[in-house]
Amino acid sequence: MARLLNFLKKDSLTNRLKKIKDGDSQEREIFIEEYIPFIIKTISNTTNRYVESENSEEYSVGLEAFNEAIDKYEGSRGTFISFAELVIKSRVTDCLRRASRHMVSVPISQYDDEQEQQIEAQLKTEDFTVAFELKDEMRAFEEQLKAFDITFSDLVNEAPKHVDTRVNSIQIAKFVATHQELKDELFRKKTLPGTKITKELNVTLKMLKRSRKFIIAAVLILDSDLELLKNYIYEIEGGVADGIQGMRGKA
Amino acid sequence: MVYRGCVVKLENDFAVVLTSTMEYLKVVKKDGLEEGKEIIFVQEDIYRRSKVSIRTIGLAAAMFLMMFISMTWLNPWSTTKILANTAAVVSIDINPSVELEINQAQEVLKVIPINEDGKKVVSEKLLGMAIDEAVLAIVDSAKTLNYLTEERNMVLISTTMTAEKVSLDGKEIVGRIEQKLEEKLDIQEIQVAYLEGKKEDVKKARAQHVSIGKYGVLKKAEADGEQITVEEIKELKVQQILDKGVGKLNVKELKKKIQDDEINDDQIENKVTDEKEKKENHPPGQEAAPGLGKAPGLQKAPGLQKAPGQIKKEASAENQNSENRKQEDKDKEKAVEEETSKKAQGKTKDQKEKSKDEENAKDVNSKEWKIWLEKQKQKNKN
Structure with a gap:
């Protein structure tokens, strides 16, 4: 979307680039921020992998390359987008090549052989076990969903699209997860204790019915050890905390 | 828009991701995807079913083809054009x-x-x-x-x-x-x-x-x-x-008619032998020799008398062909041959002189006969 808008006001793009080159650092920040999706897409296309987190090496290399592209761009080099894409691609591939060479040249590093091996072995095992555990957790999560006759594709299709509905649903899920007797009832009956929830929270049965699967999934996540997913839930709650509290106050 | 999400499930051609905004999304598969990993992705990575609609494309192509075929083959306009x-x-x-x-x-x-x-x-x-x-x-x-x-x-x-x-x-x-x-x-x-x-x-x-x-x-x-x-x-x-x-x-x-006047015309005789040469792919020397050799003399030599006989044979054989095409087999051929040769003999005056020539010619003729008859058969089949 950001790209599209920029495409429409192409004239201002060159103006902005000129402004940035003249030393407007604030404008530069905004500009880069706007183009982050483009940077991620370009990196992802180059490596044919998803960028794993904001802290990954490729990501920072990509950002640097984009920054470099802003400085080096001239009107005669074609469109800025294609130029930037080229720069990012070449930098990222350079980075990947360097990384692979580095792996081969382990013995020539500044560490002792033994030290190096030790560190690496440690890192590897840790990484491996973490990955394995996560995978296992995910499997468990899926199994639990199956017990409620829910699949991931159901969730993709039926999860509430609207942000407010989603926030409400998560609110309900959190309520269920914190009340042991409700949770027990859910696991026993394999259905949400509708009447109790509607009594406690100001929600309708209809809404409960509609986002039943989503709520159950959220409850299961809160009940599990999936820290990352739990974090997502807390994040989303925190983001609209004021609104929800305001709602409670009214109730 | 940038999405951040955790991979929850890998499927055959897509992966299910739970995003940080608690959305469940399908994304296209890329290298190194694993369940539990957190990834950052953009709008373009979201999996759309229409992307893999090879079946629909095939269906559309088939429909188009059907239309095309029906237009070209069933349109009376084009058929009249062919006939025109x-x-x-x-x-x-x-x-x-x-x-x-x-x-x-x-x-x-x-x-x-x-x-x-x-x-x-x-x-x-x-x-x-x-x-x-x-x-x-x-x-x-x-x-x-x-x-x-x-x-x-x-x-x-x-x-x-x-x-x-x-x-x-x-x-x-x-x-x-x-x-x-x-x-x-x-x-x-x-x-x-x-x-x-x-x-x-x-x-x-x-x-x-x-x-x-x-x-x-x-x-x-x-x-x-x-x-x-x-x-x-x-x-x-x-x-x-x-x-x-x-x-x-x-x-x-x-x-x-089958019975026809004898053709004594020198030129026609020549033509007939000529024709024989062509039809039977026969080297000119072998067959045409008796006819051609003696014809210029215009005498009642055996060769000359034989020539009308040959014409007869052909004519009658042709009639036979048109009458019973399917029944033609070797027995019939022989019968016809004998019949015609008898006729020919009847018309000759000095049979003794002729018989020698006749027999010689017969050997050659019978082979040619078969070839010729086969050709006729093929023609009739066509």
């Missing part, structure tokens, strides 16, 4: 020269008289007739106008395929014409020469105002090293062409 196109040109030379353009259904589309005489034998009613009927009509009118008589009974027919994708066979057309003439024509005997023309020749022949049949003769003659010009061939009547042996044509006799 000239598929072949048939030329007939007696002395009147006429060209008939026919379509794929062997119906006459256009009648082109090549010379003055030709104009007399054609009429409007030929248009739309089947080709064999049209030829019959032309030959009939040629007969009533005395172009065709008992003595001058040669007809030169040539066919040329002009359209490329045509399932017409020149020989088949001529076969039909010959059959028709045989059935309907009330003339004792007619000799038909057949030539197959080439597509390029049609233009050349028309440029020189000569019929395709005559042009074919000219080309043949030139190939054989004979000196003849276009003007000469234009002036020549078909009978003369054949009499002179220009271009060495294949001649086939169509007779109304």
Whole structure:
């Protein structure tokens, strides 16, 4: 979307680039921020992998390359987008090549052989076990969903699209997860204790019915050890905390 | 927009991701995806079902193809167009020269008289007739106008395929014409020469105002090293062409009746032997020797007497062919052979002298017979 808008006001793009080159650092920040999706897409296309987190090496290399592209761009080099894409691609591939060479040249590093091996072995095992555990957790999560006759594709299709509905649903899920007797009832009956929830929270049965699967999934996540997913839930709650509290106050 | 999410499930062609905003999304698969990993992705990475709709594309293509086929094959407009196109040109030379353009259904589309005489034998009613009927009509009118008589009974027919994708066979057309003439024509005997023309020749022949049949003769003659010009061939009547042996044509006799007058004409005899040479792919020396060797003398030598016999054989065999085509087997052949040889014997005066020659000739003949009969069979099948 950001790209599209920029495409429409192409004239201002060159103006902005000129402004940035003249030393407007604030404008530069905004500009880069706007183009982050483009940077991620370009990196992802180059490596044919998803960028794993904001802290990954490729990501920072990509950002640097984009920054470099802003400085080096001239009107005669074609469109800025294609130029930037080229720069990012070449930098990222350079980075990947360097990384692979580095792996081969382990013995020539500044560490002792033994030290190096030790560190690496440690890192590897840790990484491996973490990955394995996560995978296992995910499997468990899926199994639990199956017990409620829910699949991931159901969730993709039926999860509430609207942000407010989603926030409400998560609110309900959190309520269920914190009340042991409700949770027990859910696991026993394999259905949400509708009447109790509607009594406690100001929600309708209809809404409960509609986002039943989503709520159950959220409850299961809160009940599990999936820290990352739990974090997502807390994040989303925190983001609209004021609104929800305001709602409670009214109730 | 940038999404951050955790991979919860890997499927065959997509992965399910739970985003930081608690949305469940499908994303396209890339290298190194694993359950539990957190990834950052953009709008374009979201999996859309329409992306993998090879089936729908196939369906659309099939529909398009069906439409296309039904348009081209079921549209009556295109079929009429095919029939309106000239598929072949048939030329007939007696002395009147006429060209008939026919379509794929062997119906006459256009009648082109090549010379003055030709104009007399054609009429409007030929248009739309089947080709064999049209030829019959032309030959009939040629007969009533005395172009065709008992003595001058040669007809030169040539066919040329002009359209490329045509399932017409020149020989088949001529076969039909010959059959028709045989059935309907009330003339004792007619000799038909057949030539197959080439597509390029049609233009050349028309440029020189000569019929395709005559042009074919000219080309043949030139190939054989004979000196003849276009003007000469234009002036020549078909009978003369054949009499002179220009271009060495294949001649086939169509007779109304089995019993016919003996043909003692020297020229015809020559022609017949000539024809035999062609038909049987026989080296000229072997067979033609008795006929040709003795003919110039014009004596009643055995060879000469044998020649009409051969004509007889052919004629009767032809009749046999048309009567019982399927029953033809070797026994029959022998019977016919014997019968005809008896007839021939009956007509000879000194049988003793002849019998030797006859026997020699028989050996040679019987082989040729088989070949010739086989050819006839094939023709009839066609």
